[in-house]
Amino acid sequence: MLDIKLIRHDPEAVKAAVARRGEDASSIDQVVELDSQVRTHMVAVDEIREESNRVSKEIGELFRSGERDKAEELRKTTEGSKESERGHADAITDLQDQIRTLLLNVSNMPSPEAPDGLTEDDNVEVRVEGFDPSSYADHQKVPHWEIGEELGILDVDRAVRMSGSMFAMYRGHGAHLLRALISYGLDRNRDAFEEVRPPTMVKTETMIGTGHLPKFADDAYHLERDDLWAIPTAEVPLTSMVAGEILDEAELPLRLMAHTSCYRREAGSAGRDTRGLLRVHEFDKVELYAFCTPEQAQDMHMEILGRAENAIRDLGLAHRVLDLACGDISGAGARTYDIEVFAPGADRWLEVSSVSWCTDYQARRANIRYRPEGQKGTQFVHSLNGSGLAVPRVWAGIVETYRQADGSIKMPEVLLPYLNGMTEIPGPS
RNA sequence: GGAGACGUGGCCGAGCCAGGUUGAAGGCGCUUCCCUGCUAAGGAAGUAACGUCGUAAGGCGUUCGUGGGUUCAAAUCCCACCGUCUCCGCCA
Numbered sequence: 305m306l307d308i309k310l311i312r313h314d315p316e317a318v319k320a321a322v323a324r325r326g327e328d329a330s331s332i333d334q335v336v337e338l339d340s341q342v343r344t345h346m347v348a349v350d351e352i353r354e355e356s357n358r359v360s361k362e363i364g365e366l367f368r369s370g371e372r373d374k375a376e377e378l379r380k381t382t383e384g385s386k387e388s389e390r391g392h393a394d395a396i397t398d399l400q401d402q403i404r405t406l407l408l409n410v411s412n413m414p415s416p417e418a419p420d421g422l423t424e425d426d427n428v429e430v431r432v433e434g435f436d437p438s439s440y441a442d443h444q445k446v447p448h449w450e451i452g453e454e455l456g457i458l459d460v461d462r463a464v465r466m467s468g469s470m471f472a473m474y475r476g477h478g479a480h481l482l483r484a485l486i487s488y489g490l491d492r493n494r495d496a497f498e499e500v501r502p503p504t505m506v507k508t509e510t511m512i513g514t515g516h517l518p519k520f521a522d523d524a525y526h527l528e529r530d531d532l533w534a535i536p537t538a539e540v541p542l543t544s545m546v547a548g549e550i551l552d553e554a555e556l557p558l559r560l561m562a563h564t565s566c567y568r569r570e571a572g573s574a575g576r577d578t579r580g581l582l583r584v585h586e587f588d589k590v591e592l593y594a595f596c597t598p599e600q601a602q603d604m605h606m607e608i609l610g611r612a613e614n615a616i617r618d619l620g621l622a623h624r625v626l627d628l629a630c631g632d633i634s635g636a637g638a639r640t641y642d643i644e645v646f647a648p649g650a651d652r653w654l655e656v657s658s659v660s661w662c663t664d665y666q667a668r669r670a671n672i673r674y675r676p677e678g679q680k681g682t683q684f685v686h687s688l689n690g691s692g693l694a695v696p697r698v699w700a701g702i703v704e705t706y707r708q709a710d711g712s713i714k715m716p717e718v719l720l721p722y723l724n725g726m727t728e729i730p731g732p733s
Numbered sequence: 734g735g736a737g738a739c740g741u742g743g744c745c746g747a748g749c750c751a752g753g754u755u756g757a758a759g760g761c762g763c764u765u766c767c768c769u770g771c772u773a774a775g776g777a778a779g780u781a782a783c784g785u786c787g788u789a790a791g792g793c794g795u796u797c798g799u800g801g802g803u804u805c806a807a808a809u810c811c812c813a814c815c816g817u818c819u820c821c822g823c824c825a
Binding site: 346349354359364368 | 786
Protein backbone atom coordinates (compact mmCIF):
# COMPACT_ATOMS: atom_id res chain seq x y z
CA MET A 305 0.00 0.00 0.00
CA LEU A 306 1.28 3.44 -0.87
CA ASP A 307 1.85 6.14 1.72
CA ILE A 308 -1.25 8.31 1.99
CA LYS A 309 0.90 11.20 3.21
CA LEU A 310 3.07 11.01 0.13
CA ILE A 311 -0.04 10.99 -2.05
CA ARG A 312 -1.39 13.97 -0.15
CA HIS A 313 1.89 15.82 -0.42
CA ASP A 314 2.89 15.07 -3.99
CA PRO A 315 0.13 13.35 -5.97
CA GLU A 316 1.69 14.17 -9.33
CA ALA A 317 4.91 12.34 -8.55
CA VAL A 318 2.98 9.29 -7.39
CA LYS A 319 0.83 9.31 -10.50
CA ALA A 320 3.87 9.61 -12.74
CA ALA A 321 5.55 6.65 -11.01
CA VAL A 322 2.47 4.45 -11.19
CA ALA A 323 1.97 5.37 -14.82
CA ARG A 324 5.37 3.87 -15.66
CA ARG A 325 3.75 0.49 -15.07
CA GLY A 326 1.04 1.27 -17.54
CA GLU A 327 -1.50 1.35 -14.74
CA ASP A 328 -4.35 3.82 -14.67
CA ALA A 329 -3.36 6.44 -12.11
CA SER A 330 -6.69 8.24 -11.92
CA SER A 331 -7.55 6.59 -8.61
CA ILE A 332 -4.81 8.69 -7.02
CA ASP A 333 -6.85 11.81 -7.68
CA GLN A 334 -9.90 10.15 -6.13
CA VAL A 335 -7.85 9.23 -3.09
CA VAL A 336 -6.70 12.81 -2.63
CA GLU A 337 -10.27 14.07 -2.79
CA LEU A 338 -11.65 11.42 -0.40
CA ASP A 339 -8.76 11.96 1.98
CA SER A 340 -9.47 15.65 2.37
CA GLN A 341 -13.10 14.82 3.15
CA VAL A 342 -11.97 12.34 5.79
CA ARG A 343 -9.94 14.96 7.57
CA THR A 344 -12.81 17.43 7.61
CA HIS A 345 -14.99 14.83 9.32
CA MET A 346 -12.19 13.91 11.68
CA VAL A 347 -11.86 17.42 12.96
CA ALA A 348 -15.62 17.53 13.53
CA VAL A 349 -15.65 14.24 15.41
CA ASP A 350 -12.71 15.24 17.55
CA GLU A 351 -14.41 18.47 18.54
CA ILE A 352 -17.65 16.72 19.47
CA ARG A 353 -15.78 14.14 21.51
CA GLU A 354 -13.71 16.73 23.26
CA GLU A 355 -16.90 18.47 24.34
CA SER A 356 -18.65 15.30 25.43
CA ASN A 357 -15.59 14.09 27.34
CA ARG A 358 -15.57 17.37 29.18
CA VAL A 359 -19.28 17.22 30.02
CA SER A 360 -19.07 13.58 31.11
CA LYS A 361 -16.32 14.44 33.50
CA GLU A 362 -18.39 17.27 34.91
CA ILE A 363 -21.42 15.04 35.35
CA GLY A 364 -19.25 12.58 37.18
CA GLU A 365 -18.05 15.24 39.57
CA LEU A 366 -21.58 16.48 40.20
CA PHE A 367 -22.76 12.95 40.98
CA ARG A 368 -19.95 12.47 43.40
CA SER A 369 -20.69 15.67 45.22
CA GLY A 370 -24.36 14.69 45.38
CA GLU A 371 -25.71 17.37 43.08
CA ARG A 372 -27.95 14.99 41.17
CA ASP A 373 -30.30 17.63 39.82
CA LYS A 374 -27.52 19.62 38.24
CA ALA A 375 -26.05 16.45 36.80
CA GLU A 376 -29.36 15.47 35.31
CA GLU A 377 -29.72 18.92 33.84
CA LEU A 378 -26.30 18.73 32.27
CA ARG A 379 -27.02 15.27 30.92
CA LYS A 380 -29.97 16.66 28.97
CA THR A 381 -27.66 19.05 27.12
CA THR A 382 -25.77 16.15 25.57
CA GLU A 383 -28.79 14.94 23.65
CA GLY A 384 -28.27 15.10 19.95
CA SER A 385 -24.49 15.28 19.97
CA LYS A 386 -24.36 11.54 19.73
CA GLU A 387 -26.21 11.36 16.42
CA SER A 388 -24.02 14.09 15.05
CA GLU A 389 -20.87 12.26 16.11
CA ARG A 390 -22.20 9.02 14.67
CA GLY A 391 -22.89 10.72 11.36
CA HIS A 392 -19.34 12.00 11.03
CA ALA A 393 -17.83 8.75 12.29
CA ASP A 394 -19.81 6.68 9.79
CA ALA A 395 -18.72 9.01 7.03
CA ILE A 396 -15.09 8.53 8.05
CA THR A 397 -15.40 4.75 8.06
CA ASP A 398 -17.09 4.78 4.70
CA LEU A 399 -14.56 7.13 3.12
CA GLN A 400 -11.62 5.24 4.53
CA ASP A 401 -13.02 1.98 3.16
CA GLN A 402 -13.22 3.60 -0.24
CA ILE A 403 -9.65 4.88 0.05
CA ARG A 404 -8.40 1.50 1.17
CA THR A 405 -10.14 -0.26 -1.69
CA LEU A 406 -8.61 2.17 -4.15
CA LEU A 407 -5.15 1.94 -2.63
CA LEU A 408 -5.19 -1.86 -2.41
CA ASN A 409 -5.50 -1.88 -6.15
CA VAL A 410 -2.66 0.55 -6.77
CA SER A 411 0.69 -1.19 -7.21
CA ASN A 412 3.94 -0.05 -5.68
CA MET A 413 5.87 2.75 -7.33
CA PRO A 414 8.69 1.32 -9.41
CA SER A 415 12.21 2.32 -8.48
CA PRO A 416 13.55 5.15 -10.65
CA GLU A 417 16.26 2.72 -11.75
CA ALA A 418 13.82 0.10 -13.01
CA PRO A 419 13.87 -0.06 -16.82
CA ASP A 420 11.09 1.60 -18.79
CA GLY A 421 8.62 -0.55 -20.65
CA LEU A 422 5.35 -2.31 -20.19
CA THR A 423 5.90 -5.92 -21.23
CA GLU A 424 8.37 -8.73 -20.74
CA ASP A 425 9.93 -7.80 -24.07
CA ASP A 426 11.22 -4.66 -22.40
CA ASN A 427 13.08 -6.54 -19.68
CA VAL A 428 16.79 -5.85 -19.69
CA GLU A 429 19.11 -8.82 -19.86
CA VAL A 430 21.74 -8.13 -17.20
CA ARG A 431 23.91 -11.16 -17.90
CA VAL A 432 23.87 -14.63 -19.42
CA GLU A 433 26.04 -17.42 -18.12
CA GLY A 434 26.89 -20.85 -19.47
CA PHE A 435 24.55 -20.60 -22.41
CA ASP A 436 25.68 -21.73 -25.86
CA PRO A 437 22.80 -22.96 -27.99
CA SER A 438 25.13 -24.87 -30.29
CA SER A 439 26.69 -26.78 -27.42
CA TYR A 440 23.76 -29.08 -26.69
CA ALA A 441 23.96 -32.64 -27.91
CA ASP A 442 20.92 -34.50 -29.19
CA HIS A 443 20.65 -36.54 -26.01
CA GLN A 444 20.08 -33.30 -24.10
CA LYS A 445 17.29 -32.19 -26.38
CA VAL A 446 14.69 -34.43 -24.78
CA PRO A 447 12.03 -32.74 -22.65
CA HIS A 448 11.94 -33.76 -19.01
CA TRP A 449 8.41 -35.17 -19.20
CA GLU A 450 9.67 -37.75 -21.69
CA ILE A 451 12.79 -38.45 -19.66
CA GLY A 452 10.69 -38.70 -16.51
CA GLU A 453 8.45 -41.32 -18.02
CA GLU A 454 11.34 -43.25 -19.56
CA LEU A 455 13.20 -43.50 -16.24
CA GLY A 456 10.18 -43.78 -13.96
CA ILE A 457 11.16 -40.68 -11.96
CA LEU A 458 8.24 -38.44 -12.87
CA ASP A 459 4.72 -39.82 -13.07
CA VAL A 460 2.45 -37.15 -14.46
CA ASP A 461 -0.28 -39.50 -15.67
CA ARG A 462 -1.06 -40.98 -12.30
CA ALA A 463 -0.81 -37.59 -10.58
CA VAL A 464 -3.37 -36.26 -13.03
CA ARG A 465 -5.60 -39.26 -12.41
CA MET A 466 -5.78 -38.52 -8.69
CA SER A 467 -5.66 -34.72 -8.70
CA GLY A 468 -6.35 -33.46 -12.20
CA SER A 469 -4.17 -31.72 -14.75
CA MET A 470 -1.13 -29.70 -13.73
CA PHE A 471 -0.24 -31.91 -10.82
CA ALA A 472 2.90 -34.00 -10.78
CA MET A 473 4.30 -36.93 -8.85
CA TYR A 474 7.98 -37.61 -8.37
CA ARG A 475 9.06 -41.21 -7.87
CA GLY A 476 12.13 -43.13 -6.88
CA HIS A 477 15.32 -41.33 -7.83
CA GLY A 478 13.22 -38.38 -8.98
CA ALA A 479 11.75 -37.93 -5.53
CA HIS A 480 15.20 -38.31 -4.03
CA LEU A 481 16.54 -35.57 -6.30
CA LEU A 482 13.71 -33.31 -5.25
CA ARG A 483 14.48 -33.84 -1.60
CA ALA A 484 18.17 -33.19 -2.22
CA LEU A 485 17.40 -29.90 -3.96
CA ILE A 486 15.38 -28.69 -0.99
CA SER A 487 18.17 -29.48 1.47
CA TYR A 488 20.72 -27.94 -0.85
CA GLY A 489 18.64 -24.78 -1.16
CA LEU A 490 18.29 -24.42 2.59
CA ASP A 491 21.76 -25.46 3.70
CA ARG A 492 23.64 -23.03 1.52
CA ASN A 493 21.85 -20.11 3.16
CA ARG A 494 22.04 -21.38 6.69
CA ASP A 495 24.97 -19.06 7.41
CA ALA A 496 22.70 -16.00 7.53
CA PHE A 497 19.05 -17.00 7.22
CA GLU A 498 16.92 -18.49 9.97
CA GLU A 499 15.14 -21.59 8.76
CA VAL A 500 11.39 -21.49 9.31
CA ARG A 501 8.77 -24.10 8.59
CA PRO A 502 5.51 -22.12 8.70
CA PRO A 503 1.92 -23.28 8.24
CA THR A 504 0.85 -23.56 4.62
CA MET A 505 -2.79 -22.84 5.32
CA VAL A 506 -3.64 -19.40 6.60
CA LYS A 507 -6.60 -17.26 7.53
CA THR A 508 -8.21 -14.77 5.20
CA GLU A 509 -6.80 -11.80 7.07
CA THR A 510 -3.30 -13.21 6.66
CA MET A 511 -3.71 -13.33 2.90
CA ILE A 512 -5.03 -9.78 2.90
CA GLY A 513 -2.04 -8.64 4.91
CA THR A 514 0.39 -9.63 2.18
CA GLY A 515 -1.70 -8.32 -0.66
CA HIS A 516 -2.70 -11.67 -2.14
CA LEU A 517 -6.32 -10.94 -1.32
CA PRO A 518 -8.73 -9.61 -2.40
CA LYS A 519 -7.15 -8.93 -5.79
CA PHE A 520 -5.83 -12.42 -6.48
CA ALA A 521 -8.52 -14.57 -4.88
CA ASP A 522 -8.95 -16.55 -8.07
CA ASP A 523 -5.32 -17.62 -8.03
CA ALA A 524 -5.46 -19.22 -4.59
CA TYR A 525 -7.04 -22.38 -3.21
CA HIS A 526 -9.64 -21.81 -0.52
CA LEU A 527 -11.00 -24.34 1.97
CA GLU A 528 -14.48 -23.02 2.48
CA ARG A 529 -15.54 -25.03 5.49
CA ASP A 530 -12.73 -23.69 7.64
CA ASP A 531 -12.15 -20.47 5.72
CA LEU A 532 -8.47 -21.22 5.18
CA TRP A 533 -6.30 -20.46 2.18
CA ALA A 534 -3.45 -22.57 0.83
CA ILE A 535 -0.41 -20.30 0.53
CA PRO A 536 0.84 -19.50 -2.98
CA THR A 537 4.32 -18.81 -1.57
CA ALA A 538 6.10 -18.80 1.79
CA GLU A 539 6.22 -15.04 1.41
CA VAL A 540 2.71 -15.03 2.92
CA PRO A 541 3.46 -16.65 6.30
CA LEU A 542 6.93 -15.08 6.51
CA THR A 543 5.48 -11.60 6.12
CA SER A 544 2.75 -12.33 8.64
CA MET A 545 5.26 -13.69 11.11
CA VAL A 546 6.04 -10.18 12.33
CA ALA A 547 2.89 -8.40 11.14
CA GLY A 548 1.89 -5.66 13.55
CA GLU A 549 5.22 -5.78 15.35
CA ILE A 550 7.79 -3.10 16.05
CA LEU A 551 11.26 -4.54 15.50
CA ASP A 552 14.46 -3.40 17.13
CA GLU A 553 16.87 -1.79 14.70
CA ALA A 554 19.55 -4.08 16.13
CA GLU A 555 17.77 -7.18 14.81
CA LEU A 556 17.71 -5.83 11.25
CA PRO A 557 18.28 -7.08 8.71
CA LEU A 558 16.08 -9.98 9.75
CA ARG A 559 16.77 -12.82 7.33
CA LEU A 560 14.35 -15.73 7.09
CA MET A 561 14.05 -18.71 4.79
CA ALA A 562 11.41 -21.36 4.45
CA HIS A 563 10.78 -24.50 2.49
CA THR A 564 7.09 -25.02 1.85
CA SER A 565 4.74 -26.40 -0.68
CA CYS A 566 3.17 -23.64 -2.72
CA TYR A 567 -0.32 -23.82 -4.19
CA ARG A 568 -1.53 -21.93 -7.23
CA ARG A 569 -4.72 -22.32 -9.18
CA GLU A 570 -3.14 -20.72 -12.25
CA ALA A 571 -6.63 -19.60 -13.17
CA GLY A 572 -5.64 -17.35 -16.00
CA SER A 573 -3.33 -19.80 -17.69
CA ALA A 574 -5.47 -22.84 -18.48
CA GLY A 575 -3.89 -24.80 -21.30
CA ARG A 576 -0.60 -22.90 -21.28
CA ASP A 577 2.68 -24.58 -20.38
CA THR A 578 0.88 -27.63 -19.10
CA ARG A 579 3.49 -30.17 -20.11
CA GLY A 580 5.50 -31.78 -17.35
CA LEU A 581 6.70 -29.44 -14.66
CA LEU A 582 6.50 -26.18 -16.57
CA ARG A 583 3.50 -25.03 -14.57
CA VAL A 584 1.99 -27.00 -11.72
CA HIS A 585 -0.62 -26.33 -9.04
CA GLU A 586 1.52 -27.58 -6.19
CA PHE A 587 5.26 -27.25 -5.93
CA ASP A 588 8.13 -27.04 -3.45
CA LYS A 589 10.13 -23.90 -3.01
CA VAL A 590 12.82 -22.53 -0.73
CA GLU A 591 12.03 -18.87 -0.20
CA LEU A 592 14.53 -16.26 0.99
CA TYR A 593 13.10 -13.29 2.82
CA ALA A 594 14.45 -10.21 4.58
CA PHE A 595 13.20 -7.25 6.55
CA CYS A 596 15.62 -4.35 6.76
CA THR A 597 16.02 -0.60 7.00
CA PRO A 598 15.72 1.53 3.84
CA GLU A 599 19.49 2.07 4.00
CA GLN A 600 20.17 -1.66 3.99
CA ALA A 601 17.69 -2.49 1.24
CA GLN A 602 19.86 -2.03 -1.83
CA ASP A 603 22.61 -4.32 -0.54
CA MET A 604 20.06 -6.84 0.65
CA HIS A 605 18.49 -6.97 -2.78
CA MET A 606 21.86 -7.78 -4.30
CA GLU A 607 22.58 -10.31 -1.57
CA ILE A 608 19.39 -12.29 -2.19
CA LEU A 609 19.86 -12.12 -5.95
CA GLY A 610 23.45 -13.27 -5.52
CA ARG A 611 22.47 -16.19 -3.33
CA ALA A 612 19.72 -17.31 -5.69
CA GLU A 613 21.99 -17.02 -8.71
CA ASN A 614 24.89 -18.80 -7.03
CA ALA A 615 22.66 -21.74 -6.23
CA ILE A 616 21.85 -22.06 -9.93
CA ARG A 617 25.42 -21.42 -11.07
CA ASP A 618 26.81 -24.05 -8.70
CA LEU A 619 24.36 -26.55 -10.12
CA GLY A 620 25.99 -25.91 -13.48
CA LEU A 621 22.86 -24.67 -15.21
CA ALA A 622 22.85 -22.16 -18.05
CA HIS A 623 21.00 -19.13 -16.86
CA ARG A 624 20.38 -15.45 -17.33
CA VAL A 625 19.40 -12.53 -15.12
CA LEU A 626 16.76 -10.04 -16.20
CA ASP A 627 16.10 -6.58 -14.80
CA LEU A 628 12.33 -6.38 -15.13
CA ALA A 629 10.70 -3.48 -16.89
CA CYS A 630 8.25 -1.45 -14.82
CA GLY A 631 5.22 -3.02 -16.44
CA ASP A 632 6.41 -6.58 -15.74
CA ILE A 633 7.14 -6.11 -12.02
CA SER A 634 4.51 -7.68 -9.80
CA GLY A 635 2.34 -5.44 -7.63
CA ALA A 636 4.34 -5.08 -4.43
CA GLY A 637 7.77 -4.81 -6.07
CA ALA A 638 9.67 -1.61 -6.78
CA ARG A 639 12.45 -3.44 -8.55
CA THR A 640 12.67 -7.08 -9.54
CA TYR A 641 15.32 -9.32 -11.03
CA ASP A 642 14.29 -12.64 -12.56
CA ILE A 643 16.59 -15.59 -12.92
CA GLU A 644 15.83 -17.94 -15.78
CA VAL A 645 17.35 -21.34 -16.43
CA PHE A 646 17.71 -22.68 -19.94
CA ALA A 647 16.09 -26.07 -20.36
CA PRO A 648 17.56 -27.63 -23.53
CA GLY A 649 14.94 -30.39 -23.78
CA ALA A 650 11.94 -28.11 -23.47
CA ASP A 651 14.03 -25.65 -25.49
CA ARG A 652 13.07 -22.60 -23.50
CA TRP A 653 14.01 -20.36 -20.63
CA LEU A 654 12.28 -21.20 -17.36
CA GLU A 655 11.78 -18.60 -14.66
CA VAL A 656 13.20 -20.09 -11.47
CA SER A 657 13.47 -17.05 -9.24
CA SER A 658 12.02 -13.59 -8.93
CA VAL A 659 13.89 -11.39 -6.51
CA SER A 660 11.88 -8.37 -5.45
CA TRP A 661 12.54 -5.31 -3.38
CA CYS A 662 9.15 -4.19 -2.07
CA THR A 663 10.31 -0.99 -0.32
CA ASP A 664 7.81 -0.27 2.50
CA TYR A 665 4.78 -1.31 0.43
CA GLN A 666 4.21 -4.65 2.16
CA ALA A 667 5.34 -3.39 5.56
CA ARG A 668 2.76 -0.64 5.43
CA ARG A 669 0.06 -3.14 4.65
CA ALA A 670 1.16 -5.65 7.29
CA ASN A 671 2.12 -2.87 9.71
CA ILE A 672 5.72 -3.91 10.33
CA ARG A 673 7.89 -1.15 11.76
CA TYR A 674 11.17 -0.58 13.52
CA ARG A 675 12.49 2.01 15.90
CA PRO A 676 15.40 3.88 14.32
CA GLU A 677 18.11 4.27 16.93
CA GLY A 678 18.51 7.76 18.30
CA GLN A 679 15.25 8.90 16.76
CA LYS A 680 11.79 9.25 18.15
CA GLY A 681 8.98 7.19 16.76
CA THR A 682 8.85 4.34 14.32
CA GLN A 683 9.35 3.76 10.65
CA PHE A 684 8.19 1.06 8.24
CA VAL A 685 10.74 -1.58 7.35
CA HIS A 686 11.59 -2.58 3.81
CA SER A 687 10.86 -6.14 2.77
CA LEU A 688 12.58 -8.25 0.12
CA ASN A 689 11.96 -11.72 -1.15
CA GLY A 690 13.22 -14.14 -3.71
CA SER A 691 13.04 -17.81 -4.51
CA GLY A 692 16.20 -19.43 -3.21
CA LEU A 693 15.27 -22.52 -5.12
CA ALA A 694 12.05 -23.29 -6.97
CA VAL A 695 12.21 -27.04 -7.17
CA PRO A 696 10.25 -28.27 -10.21
CA ARG A 697 11.81 -26.07 -12.84
CA VAL A 698 15.31 -26.56 -11.46
CA TRP A 699 14.63 -30.28 -11.37
CA ALA A 700 13.60 -30.07 -15.03
CA GLY A 701 16.69 -28.07 -15.93
CA ILE A 702 18.97 -30.60 -14.26
CA VAL A 703 17.32 -33.64 -15.80
CA GLU A 704 17.55 -32.19 -19.31
CA THR A 705 21.00 -30.62 -19.01
CA TYR A 706 22.66 -33.61 -17.35
CA ARG A 707 21.18 -36.32 -19.56
CA GLN A 708 23.95 -38.52 -20.94
CA ALA A 709 24.14 -40.28 -24.28
CA ASP A 710 23.11 -43.58 -22.66
CA GLY A 711 19.99 -42.00 -21.20
CA SER A 712 21.29 -41.85 -17.64
CA ILE A 713 21.38 -38.58 -15.73
CA LYS A 714 24.56 -37.52 -14.02
CA MET A 715 24.05 -35.72 -10.72
CA PRO A 716 25.58 -32.26 -10.23
CA GLU A 717 28.63 -32.32 -7.95
CA VAL A 718 27.12 -29.98 -5.34
CA LEU A 719 24.16 -32.30 -4.77
CA LEU A 720 26.22 -35.38 -3.99
CA PRO A 721 26.28 -34.72 -0.23
CA TYR A 722 22.49 -34.94 -0.28
CA LEU A 723 22.17 -38.06 -2.40
CA ASN A 724 23.45 -40.83 -0.16
CA GLY A 725 25.93 -42.14 -2.67
CA MET A 726 23.75 -41.77 -5.72
CA THR A 727 25.90 -40.22 -8.46
CA GLU A 728 23.54 -40.72 -11.34
CA ILE A 729 20.02 -41.72 -12.15
CA PRO A 730 20.47 -44.93 -14.14
CA GLY A 731 19.44 -44.98 -17.78
CA PRO A 732 16.63 -47.13 -19.18
CA SER A 733 17.22 -50.82 -18.62
C1' G B 734 -15.91 -32.21 20.10
C1' G B 735 -17.50 -31.45 25.83
C1' A B 736 -16.59 -28.61 30.67
C1' G B 737 -14.16 -24.67 33.06
C1' A B 738 -10.59 -20.44 33.60
C1' C B 739 -8.57 -16.37 31.17
C1' G B 740 -6.63 -12.22 27.49
C1' U B 741 -4.45 -4.93 30.80
C1' G B 742 1.53 -0.73 28.53
C1' G B 743 8.61 -3.39 26.62
C1' C B 744 7.72 -7.45 30.55
C1' C B 745 5.25 -9.00 35.28
C1' G B 746 0.90 -7.61 37.55
C1' A B 747 -3.48 -4.60 40.28
C1' G B 748 -8.12 -2.61 38.81
C1' C B 749 -13.44 -5.58 36.48
C1' C B 750 -18.11 -8.41 40.98
C1' A B 751 -20.56 -2.64 43.22
C1' G B 752 -19.22 1.94 35.44
C1' G B 753 -17.01 8.31 36.59
C1' U B 754 -10.36 12.77 39.16
C1' U B 755 -7.48 5.33 35.48
C1' G B 756 -3.56 6.16 29.59
C1' A B 757 -4.38 3.05 33.63
C1' A B 758 -1.53 1.41 41.03
C1' G B 759 2.82 -1.39 42.22
C1' G B 760 7.12 -3.94 40.50
C1' C B 761 10.90 -5.24 36.75
C1' G B 762 13.48 -3.44 32.61
C1' C B 763 15.35 0.88 30.00
C1' U B 764 17.17 6.37 29.71
C1' U B 765 19.13 10.73 32.17
C1' C B 766 20.85 12.93 36.59
C1' C B 767 22.59 12.76 41.96
C1' C B 768 25.41 10.09 45.55
C1' U B 769 29.63 6.75 45.82
C1' G B 770 37.49 5.38 45.37
C1' C B 771 35.54 1.15 41.48
C1' U B 772 31.42 -2.22 41.38
C1' A B 773 27.02 -3.21 43.92
C1' A B 774 23.34 -0.83 46.72
C1' G B 775 20.61 3.90 47.34
C1' G B 776 18.00 8.65 45.74
C1' A B 777 15.41 11.91 41.77
C1' A B 778 13.10 12.44 37.11
C1' G B 779 11.57 10.33 32.63
C1' U B 780 9.81 5.97 29.92
C1' A B 781 3.66 3.80 24.30
C1' A B 782 1.61 3.84 19.52
C1' C B 783 -1.45 5.92 15.99
C1' G B 784 -4.52 9.88 14.00
C1' U B 785 -5.51 15.05 13.44
C1' C B 786 -4.88 20.55 13.93
C1' G B 787 -0.56 23.86 14.19
C1' U B 788 5.50 27.08 11.04
C1' A B 789 6.43 25.65 16.05
C1' A B 790 5.74 25.12 21.25
C1' G B 791 1.77 22.46 21.94
C1' G B 792 -3.58 21.18 21.71
C1' C B 793 -7.26 17.57 20.82
C1' G B 794 -8.81 12.61 19.68
C1' U B 795 -8.26 7.10 19.62
C1' U B 796 -6.24 2.62 21.70
C1' C B 797 -6.78 -2.26 28.26
C1' G B 798 -7.24 -9.38 22.44
C1' U B 799 -10.69 -7.77 17.90
C1' G B 800 -15.46 -5.96 16.38
C1' G B 801 -20.30 -4.43 17.80
C1' G B 802 -23.92 -2.86 21.71
C1' U B 803 -25.88 -0.36 26.46
C1' U B 804 -24.77 4.54 28.94
C1' C B 805 -24.09 11.53 29.73
C1' A B 806 -19.70 8.25 30.81
C1' A B 807 -16.88 1.44 29.61
C1' A B 808 -10.46 -1.73 31.14
C1' U B 809 -15.03 -2.34 34.21
C1' C B 810 -21.86 -4.27 31.96
C1' C B 811 -23.97 -7.22 27.34
C1' C B 812 -23.17 -9.93 22.48
C1' A B 813 -20.09 -12.07 18.65
C1' C B 814 -15.38 -13.41 16.98
C1' C B 815 -9.99 -14.50 17.62
C1' G B 816 -6.54 -16.58 20.87
C1' U B 817 -4.37 -18.90 25.47
C1' C B 818 -4.50 -22.36 29.64
C1' U B 819 -6.56 -26.77 32.52
C1' C B 820 -9.43 -31.34 32.56
C1' C B 821 -12.14 -35.04 29.51
C1' G B 822 -12.71 -37.22 24.54
C1' C B 823 -10.16 -38.27 19.88
C1' C B 824 -5.62 -38.68 17.27
C1' A B 825 -0.17 -38.85 13.73
